[in-house]
Amino acid sequence: MPTLPAKAAPAAASSNSSFFRSFHTPHLLWGRPITVGQGVFHLLLLACLTPWVTPPLALALGLVLAQTIGNPFVAQTKAFTPRLLQFSVVGLGFGMNAHAAVQAGQEGILLTVGSIFGTLVLGFFAGKWLGLGRHVVHLISCGTAICGGSAIAAIGPVLGAEDDALSVSLGTVFVLNAVALFAFPPIGHALHLSQQQFGLWCAIAIHDTSSVVGAAAAYGSQALEVATTVKLARALWIIPVAFGTAMVFKQKEAKITIPYFILGFIAAMVFNTYAPAYVPAAKALGPFMVRLAKAGLTLTLFFIGAGLSVSVVRSVGGRPYVLGMLLWLTVSIVSLCVICQAEHP
Template identity: 75%
Template sequence: MILVFCLTPWASPPLALALGLWLAQTLGNPFPAFTKQYTAKLLQFSVIGLGFGMNAHAAVEAGREGILFTVCSIFGTLLLGYVVGRWLKLGRHVTHLISCGTAICGGSAIAAVGPVLRARDEEMSVALATVFVLNAIALFAFPPIGHALSLTQQQFGLWCAIAIHDTSSVVGAAAAYGKEALEVATTVKLARALWIIPVALSTAMVFKQQDVKVKLPWFILGFIGAMLLNTYVPATHIVGPWLVQAARLGLTVTLFFIGAGLSLKAIRSVGPKPFALGVLLWVVVSTASLYVIIHV
């Protein structure tokens, strides 16, 4: 019944996440295998669908404005994560996974970098649980903060793309703020996600790993293709709004699945030190990027 409600117009991404969290803490996730297997795919197809509602010219402009923030924040986060991880005496793999998840795009970055590191399942689980908990907090906290500070749509979209880990929560928070914020946030976040490739390759070199394969985030190419079709092929305007609506429903269901997978057991498995690293990195990135966005 809850899943069906998430498909109705009354369900929003934050509400869907909250319902998923409630389900996880009370009855438990009734379909753990399904959510683990299909959540990422549903998110990826939803992102592609959102491309049918965006204009390529506006996206290029948004991406151009966000590129300097992207480069500085990614390398600054990775460096800070290394320093704080050593101070906390965390393992190198967990430190690097959480740092990559914070710097680039949450679970997608961790999933891409983990095999390159040949990280153990426990290390992957700790890193994923850390960023997913912080994602949930950000999805609820960012829109009220944006309104309290009177951020413009452009400013809020850029802040979301830089300071929130996962694409799902970025899109959910930006959609709650407004249409322009959603366009800016999605474009900048997906441009940021392309850094998975050079970061994963650099990881293989730094950690001296050989014979590893780096997966191309193909859904970003799908998003770009959908956006180009919407911009240059007028015929797509007939089905475009329907595809965008389907994508937003898919995103809402995705966040419900993510919330349903965040049980107390999963949260407790993180441990204090990895969670401390994740929180510290997130707070620094959030506050520093917000200050720059407002004052520069």
């Protein structure tokens, strides 16, 4: 195939090695320029749509891509990921029962409230001890306390945070999310946690909804139902925390972002619970939407992994990781102890 002038390679593949340059040299394929790196990306994308690639494996494939040849579509995946995650969450609602979800939400409400406020308070004092800026501390604390990157993206504009603070906070949370997705299911099996226990633990202790759902899905269907319900109820705390942030940081004209997609999840769950009794055809819609949602979640985790390049990980620095690890481990251990104690008083 004819070779076109080479474009600049991504940071992850900026080596002078001709091997890495070859991945980013465009060639004409059916009259259109395409690089080998773009071809690899599309092949991995298609693989993630097959039944053999699980959400954790999709994240791993994305991480490998990011650390080797780089993500050739960084801007596109970054913009598309939040929308795909929201669609996936709504789709999962078609596989859940409203009555069971309400019960799961009620069981997790006290632990949710306690962990949110405990994390914010601990983050404040730990951040001062580490000498980090107030904005970075508050963003990492909110990301750990509520729902990871979604909380950071919502609280950042309210806080008036600069891009550097947002990047550091998001990088910290995304790296810990990747660790949690792989670590939690084996820990759950080793401790012989029930489906209910593991789902609740995931929702409390893992930052992002994508990793919560991925870890819970790997553990079992009941764990997935509990984890998704409790996590989305937890995500609604973005609103009061955002208002509190505006008052504490004296941001009078701040715009509060409301996670409306949660309403879509509730509507899908109500439809799945009541519609089949009146519309028999609705029974077939639920499983179809859940399959689409799980495929969307797998792609979401692939995109997230593909965005975690070496440069992103290194740009965070040491102290934000220390803060993130301290908060994450504290929430994980304390919530696990509370959950196990409640099951075996």
